[in-house]
Amino acid sequence: MTRAISLQEVTKVYSRDVTAVDRLSLDIAPGEFLVLLGPSGCGKSTVLRLIAGLEEPTSGTLLLDGEWANTLAPGDRKLAMVFQHYALYPNMTTRQNIGFPLRIEAPHDNPRPRVEEAARTLGIQDLLDRYPAQLSGGERQRVAMGRAIVRRPSTFLMDEPLSNLDAKLRTRLRAEIATLTRHMGVTTVYVTHDQSEAMSLGDRVAIMRDGVLQQTGTGREVYQLPDNVFVAAFVGTPRINLLRATVRAPLGGRMSIDFGPQRIELPHPLSPEHQMLRIQMGREVTVGLRSEALRIAPPQHMRPSEVLMNGVVQHVEYQGHESLVHVATGARAAEVEGLEAPRPEPRRPRASRREAARSGRLGRLLGWATEREGSSSVATLERPEEETGRPPGTLPEGMVVRASAEMQPRVGEHVPILLDLKQLYVFDDAGRRICPAPRRLPDLEH
Numbered sequence: 001m002t003r004a005i006s007l008q009e010v011t012k013v014y015s016r017d018v019t020a021v022d023r024l025s026l027d028i029a030p031g032e033f034l035v036l037l038g039p040s041g042c043g044k045s046t047v048l049r050l051i052a053g054l055e056e057p058t059s060g061t062l063l064l065d066g067e068w069a070n071t072l073a074p075g076d077r078k079l080a081m082v083f084q085h086y087a088l089y090p091n092m093t094t095r096q097n098i099g100f101p102l103r104i105e106a107p108h109d110n111p112r113p114r115v116e117e118a119a120r121t122l123g124i125q126d127l128l129d130r131y132p133a134q135l136s137g138g139e140r141q142r143v144a145m146g147r148a149i150v151r152r153p154s155t156f157l158m159d160e161p162l163s164n165l166d167a168k169l170r171t172r173l174r175a176e177i178a179t180l181t182r183h184m185g186v187t188t189v190y191v192t193h194d195q196s197e198a199m200s201l202g203d204r205v206a207i208m209r210d211g212v213l214q215q216t217g218t219g220r221e222v223y224q225l226p227d228n229v230f231v232a233a234f235v236g237t238p239r240i241n242l243l244r245a246t247v248r249a250p251l252g253g254r255m256s257i258d259f260g261p262q263r264i265e266l267p268h269p270l271s272p273e274h275q276m277l278r279i280q281m282g283r284e285v286t287v288g289l290r291s292e293a294l295r296i297a298p299p300q301h302m303r304p305s306e307v308l309m310n311g312v313v314q315h316v317e318y319q320g321h322e323s324l325v326h327v328a329t330g331a332r333a334a335e336v337e338g339l340e341a342p343r344p345e346p347r348r349p350r351a352s353r354r355e356a357a358r359s360g361r362l363g364r365l366l367g368w369a370t371e372r373e374g375s376s377s378v379a380t381l382e383r384p385e386e387e388t389g390r391p392p393g394t395l396p397e398g399m400v401v402r403a404s405a406e407m408q409p410r411v412g413e414h415v416p417i418l419l420d421l422k423q424l425y426v427f428d429d430a431g432r433r434i435c436p437a438p439r440r441l442p443d444l445e446h
């Protein structure tokens with residue numbers, strides 16, 4: 001049996017100043033695997049607790065299979081919860097731990113066949129006679145899962161069930177959870193703050209911030225078409241590069257995006273995806289560039305959808321199969337409220353003469369190189385480094401660019417960056433995505 005869950009305008013207020021969930025509407029189809037994703041404190045666990053019946057909505061409606069369930073007793077909901085802290089009984093064997101819910105539900109029935117079936121499903125039949133202290137973290141979590149599935153629930157509610165485990169085990173167990181729940185066909189609501197877990201697990205992801213649902217969609221949808229800058233920043237590794245910029249449209253000239261020291265021109269006529277930039281003329285916007293939208297390559301390799309920027313290599317993260325190259329372009333990084341600050345500025349307590357000379361050289365290198373490219377490319381340098389508001393001797397924040405592992409740029413090297421305009425994201429001052437153009441145009445009055 002599987003179950004449909006519907007939350008309609010559900011609000012949960014804990015005390016006068018804590019609204020943990022704010023008018024949340026969400027429909028979860030029978031058999032669906034939905035991941036609730038968001039930073040700590042955004043209300044994910046509260047949603048789970050509301051579905052489980054451990055909390056009652058302050059307002060709004062919870063429907064289970066279409067039936068009003070706001071106050072239905074937890075025991076009547078046929079749900080099983082799996083928590084981060086798996087709380088096994090230490091003095092019971094695996095067999096007894098898994099069988100425990102059955103002994104409560106039907107004390108006169110022999111739990112053995114169902115316990116063994118659950119253990120087989122989870123591949124822990126050899127561990128049935130061990131005590132929790134004799135199990136690894138991953139095995140204990142499997143026992144906790146066994147205790148949940150043995151009841152044949154209609155729904156699984158999982159609250160960060162893997163966060164106590166090491167990365168390798170987490171990857172393996174999450175694949176097992178996905179296979180298991182699909183095989184059982186049960187509706188699953190899975191809470192995590194780990195975006196890569198969310199993207200790899202769910203049929204759909206629901207992203208929350210401060211109790212408010214931001215967007216729901218498949219992993220691909222929320223990655224490729226984030227509704228707002230928060231979703232764009234929360235989903236994807238490495239994090240999307242977010243830069244402050246201004247949209248310019250000189251009379252008779254091409255529309256451009258001005259990053260301060262550099263600017264990029266947009267093709268004329270504007271593509272449909274860039275059309276909404278017109279109404280942002282003269283305004284500050286946030287530009288989002290994922291690392292795959294950028295590449296380090298000479299201008300002669302530029303594709304029709306690409307434009308050129310210039311940068312100076314700050315730092316290279318070698319990852320084996322690729323490198324992540326941090327490149328300073330002089331653009332200011334945009335911060336997203338509610339997320340930790342993006343990459344911190346490299347701090348230099350007090351620049352030595354040599355360091356000062358070096359960083360000055362890097363700045364000059366950036367400007368000099370940009371000027372040199374200026375006549376033929378779309379990038380121009382308008383302001384010297386001193387006017388960008390950065391402490392003297394520091395480099396501007398970097399963008400992260402993916403590069404093949406063979407490429408070995410040196411720190412301080414000047415590099416041309418080709419930016420693919422087909423992968424350009426722009427968000428307005430309220431954080432809403434305006435490029436690629438949203439399917440529904442936002443209300444521009446607010």
Ligand SMILES: Nc1ncnc2c1ncn2[C@@H]1O[C@H](COP(=O)(O)OP(=O)(O)OP(=O)(O)O)[C@@H](O)[C@H]1O
Pocket residue numbers: 014015018019020038039040041042043044045046047193
């Ligand atoms: N019983 C409670 N009484 C008062 N405030 C609470 C209670 N439970 C949660 N909160 C508050 O409600 C907000 C949402 O909490 P919740 O646990 O749902 O967030 P979360 O997204 O699951 O966070 P985490 O990932 O850290 O578990 C937080 O501000 C939290 O402090």
